[in-house]
Amino acid sequence: MVRRCCFLPLVVLACNLTICTSWAFSISSILSKELFHSIFLHKDDAACPAKDFFTYESFVQASRCFPSFGNTGNLATRKREIAAFLAQISHETTGGWATAPDGPYAWGLCFKEEVSPQSDYCDSTNTRWPCSPGKSYKGRGPIQLSWNYNYGPAGRALGFDGLHNPEIVSNNSVISWKTALWFWMTEQKPKPSCHNVIIGRYLPTKQDVAANRTVGFGLLTNIINGGLECGIPTDARVYDRIGYFQRYANIFSVDTGPNLDCQYQKPF
Numbered sequence: 316m317v318r319r320c321c322f323l324p325l326v327v328l329a330c331n332l333t334i335c336t337s338w339a340f341s342i343s344s345i346l347s348k349e350l351f352h353s354i355f356l357h358k359d360d361a362a363c364p365a366k367d368f369f370t371y372e373s374f375v376q377a378s379r380c381f382p383s384f385g386n387t388g389n390l391a392t393r394k395r396e397i398a399a400f401l402a403q404i405s406h407e408t409t410g411g412w413a414t415a416p417d418g419p420y421a422w423g424l425c426f427k428e429e430v431s432p433q434s435d436y437c438d439s440t441n442t443r444w445p446c447s448p449g450k451s452y453k454g455r456g457p458i459q460l461s462w463n464y465n466y467g468p469a470g471r472a473l474g475f476d477g478l479h480n481p482e483i484v485s486n487n488s489v490i491s492w493k494t495a496l497w498f499w500m501t502e503q504k505p506k507p508s509c510h511n512v513i514i515g516r517y518l519p520t521k522q523d524v525a526a527n528r529t530v531g532f533g534l535l536t537n538i539i540n541g542g543l544e545c546g547i548p549t550d551a552r553v554y555d556r557i558g559y560f561q562r563y564a565n566i567f568s569v570d571t572g573p574n575l576d577c578q579y580q581k582p583f
């Protein structure tokens with residue numbers, strides 16, 4: 316398709332500006348508001364603590380900071396990336412259960428912060444991103460960002476003080492969405508970015524090959540929470556992620572691709 320463009324091809328990539336602008340592409344061309352609401356059937360139920368927080372508009376606004384998200388490769392690849400992202404964040408924030416109304420996979424984005432955190436998720440050995448006394452780096456936002464070593468760099472990249480003000484991730488909807496997209500798009504060695512895996516730009520190292528870390532949705536799970544969920548048989552959390560992905564891939568009319576689970580993969 317020929318794109319008629321009347322402006323300078325100005326793409327402001329700096330996410331720490333209040334307004335991110337991508338003239339070229341909007342996620343709304345693939346994910347309409349109607350589609351979004353047919354995916355997240357219960358996110359604004361009174362029973363969901365995140366009620367009214369994760370709006371479509373704030374997702375679209377946040378995505379403008381990441382112009383290659385859902386915008387790389389052919390249409391199937393773009394849809395698959397969006398479906399995979401929405402599936403992973405749905406598991407992270409799920410309010411679903413086996414016999415829930417509309418099924419267990421209709422309850423993504425129900426929670427915006429971790430309910431009974433086991434700790435403050437402070438890695439005190441990390442001196443680059445030192446914890447601020449009394450602050451909790453528990454899971455918050457669509458991807459349930461956690462640990463000081465994630466809050467620090469996410470805040471640096473997105474323009475907030477992640478170490479002193481981690482609460483903003485569950486108080487500001489656009490920032491909250493941006494942290495999930497930042498995690499998805501950003502390579503944190505030795506892990507590849509979720510984005511590069513799902514669009515097929517991931518080149519496994521020798522160690523990856525030896526660890527069975529082959530391309531597929533299961534590798535995304537490994538990147539996000541492999542230390543707890545991968546390399547063990549029939550983990551219920553892994554199957555919850557897969558169930559969400561299968562439902563969403565079906566809604567987007569796109570195939571899921573191979574290697575959905577990570578039970579034979581070693582964590583990073």
Ligand SMILES: *[C@@H]1O[C@H](CO)[C@@H](O)[C@H](O)[C@H]1NC(C)=O
Pocket residue numbers: 482483485486
């Ligand atoms: C901000 O977050 C804190 C801690 O989670 C919460 O107690 C407070 O109500 C939030 N404020 C707003 C405006 O959402």
Ligand SMILES: *[C@@H]1O[C@H](CO)[C@@H](O)[C@H](O)[C@H]1NC(C)=O
Pocket residue numbers: 525526527579580581
């Ligand atoms: C790789 O996967 C195979 C099964 O497909 C398994 O037998 C093997 O133990 C796995 N290797 C590692 C390092 O997990």
